[in-house]
Amino acid sequence: MLLRPFCDILPSEITPPEIYRERRLFMQGMGVLAAGAALGIAPDAQAETRLAGVRSSAYTLNEEKTPYKAITTYNNFYEFGTGKSDPADKAGSLKTRPWTVKVEGKVSKPGEYDIDSLMKLAPLEERVYRMRCVEGWSMVIPWVGFPLSELIRRVAPTGNAKYVEFVTLNDPGQMPGQRSGVLDWPYVEGLRMDEAMHPLAILVVGLYGQVLPNQNGAPVRLVVPWKYGFKSAKSIARIRFVEKQPLTAWMRAAPREYGFYSNVNPHVDHPRWSQAKERRIGEFLKRDTLMFNGYGAQVAQLYRGMDLQKFF
Ligand SMILES: Nc1nc2c(c(=O)[nH]1)N[C@H]1C(S)=C(S)[C@@H](COP(=O)(O)O)O[C@H]1N2
Ligand SMILES: [Mo]
Numbered sequence: 001m002l003l004r005p006f007c008d009i010l011p012s013e014i015t016p017p018e019i020y021r022e023r024r025l026f027m028q029g030m031g032v033l034a035a036g037a038a039l040g041i042a043p044d045a046q047a048e049t050r051l052a053g054v055r056s057s058a059y060t061l062n063e064e065k066t067p068y069k070a071i072t073t074y075n076n077f078y079e080f081g082t083g084k085s086d087p088a089d090k091a092g093s094l095k096t097r098p099w100t101v102k103v104e105g106k107v108s109k110p111g112e113y114d115i116d117s118l119m120k121l122a123p124l125e126e127r128v129y130r131m132r133c134v135e136g137w138s139m140v141i142p143w144v145g146f147p148l149s150e151l152i153r154r155v156a157p158t159g160n161a162k163y164v165e166f167v168t169l170n171d172p173g174q175m176p177g178q179r180s181g182v183l184d185w186p187y188v189e190g191l192r193m194d195e196a197m198h199p200l201a202i203l204v205v206g207l208y209g210q211v212l213p214n215q216n217g218a219p220v221r222l223v224v225p226w227k228y229g230f231k232s233a234k235s236i237a238r239i240r241f242v243e244k245q246p247l248t249a250w251m252r253a254a255p256r257e258y259g260f261y262s263n264v265n266p267h268v269d270h271p272r273w274s275q276a277k278e279r280r281i282g283e284f285l286k287r288d289t290l291m292f293n294g295y296g297a298q299v300a301q302l303y304r305g306m307d308l309q310k311f312f
Contacts, residue, residue, distance in 0.1 A: 007173070009218060013269070015305060037243065039067070039069075040067045040069025040070070041067045041068060041069075042069055042208060043068045043208045043209075043210050044070055049210045049211045050209055050210055050211075051124055051144055051205070051206045051209060051210065051211060052294075053122065053123070053124060054124045054125065054126050054144050054206070054209055055123050055125050055126070056125070056126060056303065057125040057126060059125075059127050059131075059199060059200060060126065060127050060128040061129065061130060061140060062127045062128075063128065063130065063140045064140060065128060065140050065141070065142055066139035066140050066141060066280075066281050066282060067282065068207075068208050070139065070281050070282060071139060071141055071207060071216065072088060072213050072215060072216060073085060073088045073215075074281060075087040075088060075215045075216065076135075076215075076229065076230070077091060077177075077215055077217070077234055078089075078134065078177050078182050078183055078187070079168065079169075079175035079176075079177045079178055079185075079235070080175060080176060080177050080215070081176065081177050081179075082177070082182060085144055086174075086177070087214075087215035087216075088213075088215045090176060091213075091214035091215040091218075092174070092214055093174065094174055094214045094218065094235065094263050095174065096115070096214065096218045096219040096235075097115065097116075097219070098114065099114070099115040099219050099220075099237075100112045100113060100114055100115065100237075101113045101118055101220065101236055101238065101239060102237065102238045102239070103151075103155050103238075103239050103240075103241075104156060104223055104238065104239075104240050104241070105161065105165075105240040105241035105242050106158045106160045106161035106241040106242065106243065107155040107156055107157050107158065107161065107241050108155070108156035108157075108158060109154065109155045109156050110155070110159045111155075111288045115219045115220060118151075118203075118220065119205050119220075119281065121146065121150060121151060121154065122146035122147065122150035123146065123152075124144050124145065124146060124205070124206070124227055125144070125145065125146060125202075126142055126143070126144050126209065127142070127143050127144075127145070127202060128140060128141070128142045128143075129141055129143055129200075129223060129225040129260060130225060130293055130294055131179050131223075131232075131293075132228060132229065132264045132278055132289065132293045132306045133228065133229040133230075134228040134229065134258075134262070134270060134275075136273065136275070136277070136278050136279060137278060137279050137280070137281055138278045138279070138280050138281070138287075138289075139280070139281050139309075140280075141207060142207060142208050142209070143202065143204045143206070143207055143223055144204065144205060144206030144207060144209060144210075144212075145150075145202040145203050145204035145205055145206070145223065146202060146203060146204060147199055147201065147202055147203075148164075148196055148197075148201045148203050148222065149196070149197045149198070149199065149201070149241070150151055151203060152164070152196060155241075157193070158220075158241075160182065160243045161193060161241035161243070162192070162193055162242070162244070162245075163190050163191065163192055163193060163241075163242050163243070163244065163245055164190060164191050164193060164239060164240070164241055164242075164247055165188060165189070165190045165238075165239070165240040165241075165242055165246040166188070166189045166190065166191075166197040166222050166233040166236050166239055166240075166309060167186050167187070167188050167228045167233075167237055167238040167239075167240065168186050168187035168233055168235050168236060168238075169186065169235045169237040170185055170186035170235060170236060170237070172185075182253075183249045183250075183252075183253055184249060184252050184253065185249075186237075186249075187233055187234070187249045188233075188246060188247070188248050188252075189192060189222065189230070189231050189232075189233040189246075189248050189249070190245065190246030190260065191224065191231070191249055192302075194304060195224070198298075198299060198302065199298075200224070200225055200226065200295060200298055200299065201222070201223070201224050202222075202223050203220055203221070203222060203223075203236075204217070204220065204221050204222070205218075205219060205220050214227055214235075216234070217232075217233075217234025217235050217236075218235065219235070220235075221233060221234040221235060221236060222234075222236065224297045225260050225293055225295055226263060226264060226292040226293050226295040226296075226298070227261070227263055227293075228262045228263075229262060230250055230262065231259070231262050248260065250262075252292075256271055257270060257271050257272070259311065259312040260311070261303075261308075261311050261312060262298075262306065262312070263292055263303065263312075264289060264290070264291070264292055264293035265292070265308060265312070266288065266289040266290070266291060267291075267308075268308060268312050275289055276288065276289060277289055
């Protein structure tokens with residue numbers, strides 16, 4: 001069974017934060033958490049970056065989580081360079097406050113959302129999701145966020161809104177990778193409206209119970225677990241509701257290689273490599289890649305009747 005109700009209760013949910021913090025400092029003193037942090041399994045215990053009031057969610061996997069260290073040091077975020085360690089090395093200086101997300105296009109309530117109010121728009125949930133990069137590696141990540149549908153409901157799209165476009169911050173001063181021509185900046189991604197409304201599609205503001213590190217797309221990024229990782233746009237500055245299918249940054253760069261849908265599909269190879277298998281970061285042997293990244297029971301109906309070879 002893929003999706004099971006989340007059974008482990010986080011200590012933060014049953015203990016008031018002050019007491020929790022004390023207890024953690026106590027355990028730290030005993031070397032308990034210090035050892036976990038040194039191994040990079042859990043983040044370093046810093047009460048200041050811990051997100052408060054994070055609930056559990058039924059949309060969560062019961063699978064071994066990728067260590068915090070790997071999730072935050074092996075990244076794709078081309079705005080900071082194309083090397084896997086570039087984002088961790090260079091994104092630290094990205095200014096994530098103040099930050100506004102502009103919501104525009106075919107909506108009844110367009111506007112600018114301050115990130116701190118956006119984070120309070122809906123209860124924060126922890127969701128452990130499997131993530132699959134188009135390059136052939138995967139991770140299991142405990143994200144913190146809320147359904148994208150919560151934002152969409154509030155801004156009330158009009159009847160003409162058929163797609164949602166996500167645009168990353170465009171600031172070459174802060175994002176050195178944008179001074180190079182690897183992609184046509186800013187980074188743009190998109191979803192069909194019904195995909196965007198799917199309960200598995202989330203806006204993410206944290207991981208491992210902590211504020212999202214810059215290299216993972218702070219202050220807010222998209223996460224769409226049944227699609228290849230590049231659909232999950234980082235550091236979002238604009239969300240646009242549009243009538244026509246957006247031209248994404250990757251479609252613009254290599255239309256033969258990257259389609260709009262980009263659903264994880266072991267039967268449709270990338271023109272330059274197979275997508276049948278993947279390496280879970282931290283493991284030696286490859287695993288079979290699952291249709292829709294294992295979320296088929298939840299999302300296959302979105303694509304009923306579509307030729308997935310054609311709409312890759
Ligand atoms: N703005 C932006 N978003 C991005 C990318 C990027 O280069 N720029 N890379 C994508 C790719 S290819 C992947 S696999 C995921 C990686 O997310 P993670 O580093 O949090 O694991 O982010 C995606 N979102
Ligand atoms: Mo990726």
